[in-house]
Amino acid sequence: MPGTQPTDPIGDAFEAHRDRLRAVAYRVLGSHADAEDAVQEAWLRLARQDTDTINNLGGWLTTVVGRISLDVLRSRGVRPELSFDTQLPEFTVMLDDAPAPEELVALGDSVGLALLTVLDSLRPDERLAFVLHDVFAVPHGEIGAILGKSADATKMLTSRARRKVQTARQPAGAGRQQREVVQAFLAAAGEGRFEQLLQVLHPEVKFTVHTPNGTFVTLGATEVATRARVAASAARGHAATVNGRPGIISWSEDGTPLSVLAFTVTDGRITEITAVVDPAELALMDLPNPV
Structure with a gap:
């Protein structure tokens, strides 16, 4: 027809x-x-x-x-895939007080x-x-x-x-405990309490920062503790879950993303921190709206 x-x-x-x-x-x-x-x-x-x-x-x-x-x-x-040192991690980010996406609710x-x-x-x-x-x-x-x-x-x-x-798989309550470790780290970093930082950092902790000038990696609790103010200044934001791990998102006043931090916590200590502060990389992420 x-x-x-x-x-x-x-x-x-x-x-x-x-x-x-x-x-x-x-x-x-x-x-x-x-x-x-x-x-x-x-x-x-x-x-x-x-x-x-x-x-x-x-x-x-x-x-x-x-x-x-x-x-x-x-x-x-x-x-092997490129490491996080040379490639932007594929982050799945969800605000802690936001409802889960429909597809995750459906899948359980x-x-x-x-x-x-x-x-x-x-x-x-x-x-x-x-x-x-x-x-x-x-x-x-x-x-x-x-x-x-x-x-x-x-x-x-x-x-x-x-x-x-x-x-x-994590036992019940592990997520809350990990979040408490992260909060203790951020509080100690914000107040410059070096000894408290060493208590929550694993001796072989890895701190990776993605910046407009490249990716920088710091290894070891002492070295990471001396740079902790970088994380603290970038972490004045909203608690989030990043790839199932505790994280922080911060935005500028106009709603532009400023940073994403993700923490790996094992046995009560932080073993890895990944921070993305490069605007170009942040723009590629599907970040939730702060409103």
């Missing part, structure tokens, strides 16, 4: 699965950019595939995205931001098996097809990954 737009049933079917595929890839890879690339590659493979041979499009796409993600994880082991705490940090400790095959089975309920047989393992072997792999995750 005149004026009727041609339909693309395969494209429409793919779009119906896109959000889930993106969620799978992101939980496996921990990077929005890599997840988008994996989903795009899945679409390209689908476009080359004889769709008449696909009985379950959702399952086929999940398998393809899983294989692509596994290849990416394994390639990272051969070609089991796939929250803190879990991404825990998953980094797993081997690529463990990470893929755990995410696909425990988060997205993919049967062990289908996961085994991706990994080249039997369903029973995959089940054992998933169980091992689950035990590691359960061991690594």
Whole structure:
């Protein structure tokens, strides 16, 4: 009929699965950019595939995205990603008193931001098996097809990954305790109390600052304590959660972001501080509105 737009049933079917595929890839890879690339590659493979041979499009796409993600994880082991010293960290930032984004509420705490940090400790095959089975309920047989393992072997792999995750996840109240350590650090830095700073800093703490003039790294509690006023001056802002860790965002009066700080706290001491004060890098972040 005149004026009727041609339909693309395969494209429409793919779009119906896109959000889930993106969620799978992101939980496996921990990077929005890599997840988008994996989903795009899945679409390209689908476009080359004889769709008449696909009985379950959702399952086929999940398998393809899983294989692509596994290849990416394994390639990272051969070609490690650039360290935070030379690359801006991919921050996911949320104000502590703001409601969680709808997608996180829908997925639940089991796939929250803190879990991404825990998953980094797993081997690529463990990470893929755990995410696909425990988060997205993919049967062990289908996961085994991706990994080249039997369903029973995959089940054992998933169980091992689950035990590691359960061991690594923070106990109840850990977030509040970590925040208290950070507040103690900021208070001591603001008042210039050197000894108190040393008490909350791990002896091998790492302090990375991203500035307009480059990235600077300071190592060791004594050295970091002497530079703590940099963090204190940048930290007159709003408490936030940065990649599941305690952090601080500060803004200028016109709402322009001034800095983002993220703290890693282990066993009651700060082991790493990352500060971003470069306006160009801050502009690339999807920071929440202070209002």
